[in-house]
Amino acid sequence: MDVNGPESRKRGGKSDKRGIGNDQVAVIVTQDRKSTLDLSVAKLGRIGKLDIENAIGDPGKERGCHIV
Numbered sequence: 001m002d003v004n005g006p007e008s009r010k011r012g013g014k015s016d017k018r019g020i021g022n023d024q025v026a027v028i029v030t031q032d033r034k035s036t037l038d039l040s041v042a043k044l045g046r047i048g049k050l051d052i053e054n055a056i057g058d059p060g061k062e063r064g065c066h067i068v
Contacts, residue, residue: 020046028055 006023020026026042042055 026051028052030056 022045025044026047028040028042028047030038030040032038038056040055042051
């Protein structure tokens with residue numbers, strides 16, 4: 001399989017650009033009271049409130065929890 005694109009950085013090395021770019025993946029990590037972790041990919045680049053709501057849904061309706 002041939003993968004095209006920029007060369008990967010090994011073990012989080014130095015990036016060419018500063019800040020959050022479109023080559024970085026935003027991952028949302030949630031944890032419940034029993035310490036169960038849930039990792040979900042939000043999008044590439046900077047995330048906003050709507051991206052978080054789309055990734056984890058509306059927690060107030062289903063699970064009775066709050067986002068802090």
